Amino acid sequence: MVMNIAQRMDGFSPFYVMELLQRAKQLEAQGRDIIHMEIGEPDLSTPKCIIEAGLNYIRQGQVKYTAATGLPVLKNKISEFYQHRYGVQVSPERVIITPGASGAFLLSLGVSLNPGEEILMPDPCYPCNNNFVRFFGGRTKFVDVNASTNYQLSADLIKKNWNKNSRGVLIASPSNPTGTLISEQELKKSINLVNELDGCFFSDEIYHGLVYGKRAHSALEFNQKVFVINSFSKYFSMTGWRIGWLIVPEKFINPIERLAQNIFISTPTHSQYAALAAFSEENSEELENRRQEFEQRGDFLYMELLRLGFKIAVKPKGAFYIYADCSRFTEDSFQFAKDLLEQEGVAVTPGKDFGKFEANCHIRFAYTASIAKMALAIERLERFLCR
Numbered sequence: 001m002v003m004n005i006a007q008r009m010d011g012f013s014p015f016y017v018m019e020l021l022q023r024a025k026q027l028e029a030q031g032r033d034i035i036h037m038e039i040g041e042p043d044l045s046t047p048k049c050i051i052e053a054g055l056n057y058i059r060q061g062q063v064k065y066t067a068a069t070g071l072p073v074l075k076n077k078i079s080e081f082y083q084h085r086y087g088v089q090v091s092p093e094r095v096i097i098t099p100g101a102s103g104a105f106l107l108s109l110g111v112s113l114n115p116g117e118e119i120l121m122p123d124p125c126y127p128c129n130n131n132f133v134r135f136f137g138g139r140t141k142f143v144d145v146n147a148s149t150n151y152q153l154s155a156d157l158i159k160k161n162w163n164k165n166s167r168g169v170l171i172a173s174p175s176n177p178t179g180t181l182i183s184e185q186e187l188k189k190s191i192n193l194v195n196e197l198d199g200c201f202f203s204d205e206i207y208h209g210l211v212y213g214k215r216a217h218s219a220l221e222f223n224q225k226v227f228v229i230n231s232f233s234k235y236f237s238m239t240g241w242r243i244g245w246l247i248v249p250e251k252f253i254n255p256i257e258r259l260a261q262n263i264f265i266s267t268p269t270h271s272q273y274a275a276l277a278a279f280s281e282e283n284s285e286e287l288e289n290r291r292q293e294f295e296q297r298g299d300f301l302y303m304e305l306l307r308l309g310f311k312i313a314v315k316p317k318g319a320f321y322i323y324a325d326c327s328r329f330t331e332d333s334f335q336f337a338k339d340l341l342e343q344e345g346v347a348v349t350p351g352k353d354f355g356k357f358e359a360n361c362h363i364r365f366a367y368t369a370s371i372a373k374m375a376l377a378i379e380r381l382e383r384f385l386c387r
């Protein structure tokens with residue numbers, strides 16, 4: 001019997017950075033000191049009050065399923081959060097608790113995308129988006145973006161690239177890998193345009209808490225017929241708990257519920273109880289301190305990379321990434337990343353993990369390491385560049 005691998009797996013791209021991560025682990029096992037600036041997750045631990053809330057739930061022993069769309073009390077909390085943070089009313093029924101933003105993508109694309117339809121995304125962007133679209137038989141229409149639009153899509157770019165097969169637009173602001181935000185005006189214009197075109201607007205707001213400067217606007221401030229994807233992974237430092245959420249237009253509540261029932265049953269229950277504490281008064285000060293810490297790290301890294309000769313066309317205003325142009329040093333950023341790891345023990349992510357457009361002359365640095373560690377990384381990077 002020939003056990004064929006499903007055709008949908010053709011072209012499912014791996015993370016190139018995993019190759020680097022594996023090598024970094026080997027080097028660490030050999031005793032080398034590696035500075036990790038490749039990983040897109042906070043180095044800080046989950047806040048104590050969240051851990052306690054999760055443990056308290058586990059200790060009572062009955063760790064059971066919840067309703068597929070999540071614990072009502074958590075859905076209420078998230079609904080209040082939208083009122084409080086953005087001044088928008090979102091009914092708890094429209095809040096769907098998911099296994100991370102990844103689960104939210106799966107559900108939202110699963111209920112809205114037909115085979116053969118296209119989703120517009122910027123290049124560069126978070127690499128899994130394209131694979132989610134492919135999983136449902138859709139196609140990604142990548143739109144090259146540069147500094148002129150803050151590395152984000154704009155209403156003009158959407159209009160130019162929309163065709164009869166287009167089904168929707170997916171943006172992330174702040175963006176991974178560039179850390180840049182879409183402007184309030186452009187977000188509003190883009191949402192209105194997609195609505196006029198009868199398409200779906202997917203707004204990935206996973207890095208919203210980590211913004212340095214003007215606050216980020218939620219797509220929900222401009223229109224209720226959007227899919228908003230968010231997560232406890234980044235701002236709340238809960239990557240491994242696998243919990244996020246999705247806000248859906250009214251009409252999609254029922255299909256989403258049916259899909260969630262079938263593919264997840266529910267999001268990990270202890271994580272849902274833990275997440276309840278994420279919005280507590282006690283935690284808000286802790287989160288603000290962390291946001292400030294990331295801001296300082298970002299400023300430090302930005303200045304140092306410029307000093308070394310990297311080009312950064314737009315200063316990032318959010319997330320914990322700098323997407324730096326390394327064309328002064330190399331035309332092959334993957335090889336550059338491999339050599340940097342081998343020779344100096346600094347791990348970074350090559351541009352080709354985020355798309356094709358100018359990927360070979362970009363590197364993503366994640367400032368998920370302390371300033372002291374990054375200072376050492378910069379020292380090593382400087383030595384590497386002088387070779």
Ligand SMILES: Cc1ncc(COP(=O)(O)O)c(C=O)c1O
Nearest residue numbers: 040100101102126172176231233
């Ligand atoms: C832009 C973006 N969206 C979604 C995700 C997935 O996050 P989660 O851990 O919540 O599934 C990531 C993770 O790096 C991300 O950077």
